[in-house]
Amino acid sequence: MPDNSIGREIPSEILAQFSRNMFAGAYVNTPHVRQDKGNRTLPRLNKLVDNLEQVIVKTGLKDGMTISFHHHFRDGDKVVNLVMEAISQMGIKNLTVAASSLSAVHSPMVKHITDKTVSRIFTSGLRGELADAISNGIMDNPVLIHSHGGRARAIESGQIQIDVAFLGVPSCDVYGNANGYTGRSACGSLGYAKVDAGHARKTVLLTDNLVEYPNTPFSIHQDEVDYIVVVDEVGNPEGIGTGATRLTKNPKDILIGSLAAKVIACSGYFEDGFSFQTGSGGASLIATNFIRDYMLAQNIKAAWALGGITGQMVALHEEGLIKRLLDVQSFDREAIRSIGENRYHTEIDASYYANPLNKGCAVNKINVVVLSALEIDTDFNVNVLTGSDGVLRGASGGHCDTAVGAGLTVVVAPLIRGRSATVLERVQTVITPGATVDVLVTDRGVAVNPRRPRVEEQLRKNRIPIIPIAELQQKAERMVGKPEPVQYEKKIVAVVEYRDGTIMDVVRQVRIQ
């Protein structure tokens, strides 16, 4: 009868019966367990790595792999550029960048596309120089655009396999417990990063704020983290809460916001215990304040709000008008403060928020959502990705996720922006299908989707004037005329994926006139 490493007799048939191996020593099979017991002069157990180059080597990052980033630092993000520069210096090529979103601050990515460090991009949005370059056909492979829910679905289902996630965190301890609301680069919720941390083959945290262990309460857990690198700064606080708190003084936004609130109040969905989400655009933000007026006047409280949490929602929460906040992304400083302070301001990850194929995401339960639009067509299809010139300049975000989930989806937009009509016969790009949009509120009238006769009846009963969307389109055209159609090349520069993983639309390279 064989002995194990500590001399205990273990019959072979027992090993066979339980399909087990013989005990071979306390440290043999568990590489993360400390081997320095009894030696107090050795450094404490940690996952710290000296610098980015070393950590990239340790993760085993090779040509052709997939790396991921989150966008909680928005325009204040320093992580993407820092990591990409290091990877590029090391000569690794042909990577897929699967970011939850990219913004104007990521223009150095253009260089990494040109030098072949990056060959594919998956993202929710694109803006600025990077977006312009991609619209002009700089990439060989089209960018894949997905919604926040669609990305979570793709990661959880294994459709996207992240080899290494590089996640910037405002605070973490030496073992990888991280949260988003402490530190100079505080960004609030780490909802998008949580999905990556949970599913990447290797997870690297970058932080500018190493704190005492354990960093509770934590959003990213030590058991998901491989390595930690301390850098000078992960984010620029100025860019993180990009002005979203400031309430608009634009009279047109105020007009649209107040009308949207009135529509909601009259829609039949406005009752005690309802739930809602409002986006971050000017009209959408101020709509929250007008909704508050109706809540006070009619003694109505919301059970919860979802988001994209803003300072406006926090104010309503602290006033007792919204009982609970579910926060996948904190839009401004007030929201960042609140998620750290308020017991019922709860962080959720992107899958909980909007993954259509998990066992139940939050958008399924929302009653009312207010969303912005760059363009909307007479069939209520919405574009939030490309401008009237056909160039990428926006983000899919949670638009199609919340639109389909909500009981009442209200899209707000001015009828005309500058010289361009917002309501068109055909939008440049479809992000959200018209069947999921209920009401359009513009500065020149409210239109109800003909698929929703009961909503229309309800609004008419409350004396809200309704006009057919085709009439709005005509009205706009009378004022600004019919523009020459945008000229495109054959080449496809971006593919729009619907949240379920099917292909909704494609974006082509714009033709330079």
Place this chain on the structure above:
Amino acid sequence: MMSENRLRRTMLYVPGNNAGMIRDAAIYQSDSIMFDLEDSVSYREKDAARLLVYYSLRTLDFEGIETVVRINGLDTPYGREDIKAMVKARPFAIRLPKTETAQDVLDVETLIAAEEQKNGIPIGTTRMMAAIESPLGVLNAYAIATSSKRLIGIAIGAEDYVTSMKTSRSPDGVELMFARGMLVTAARAAGIGAFDTVYSDLNNEEGLRKEVELIKQLGFDGKSIISPRQIAIVHDVFNPTPKQIANAKMVLQAIEEAKAKGSGVIALNGKMIDKPIVDRAMHTLDLAIASGLIEDARTAMEVSNAR
């Protein structure tokens, strides 16, 4: 549509050289829109603004909202050109700045009439408003108010006036008490509208509300406003309360009952209802209908029947 009796609680200033604001002026539902060719337009842009306002009035749909154009004075090189263009553009009214005497009104009227004749527009089509902005104008208020049948109202412009008076504007407006009283009295004596000056501290909503409460109590019809953001507050102050509306409806009902009985004497709750009470009730209901507080067609019809 356009008439003397329509409500003029808010007259929204729109700089005549701002195409975007002109295009959007109608969406905010002020009672009137006033396109300005005068003080908000610099000398270099006078011609451009005149053309812009001209073509805007000819082509854009202002959705039934009353349009007014403030022209430059005849003492400037632009006043006559403004009149020529605006008579053809057909706003509801032309507003004169800095009116000091009845003759100022008559001079402009002569030019307007000539243009109407030249363009085959019925004489008298173009209505007028006069802004009074000086101590002399205030003292001549009644003469100005009665100088022309085209006048729909007179307005006070406070900034120049308080400067001439060697004072400045204060929160409670004590420096304007005499001018406002004089103006509103002259307008009422002449049977035309009285309009108050702008409130320029755009972010002070409480201050605006107080001022509107004051001028409403003095008897003004409304006020010039410098931003769409001021509309809701002004309309809110002018809106009748539910109690006032209910009371006005009862007055109306009493009239109906008296008519049915063939009685010349109208009584409500044992009190006789005389003409001032009826007029006030009508005005209350007009305001209520305009602000959407009453929308049923029946009441609107009763109001017009009772007139």
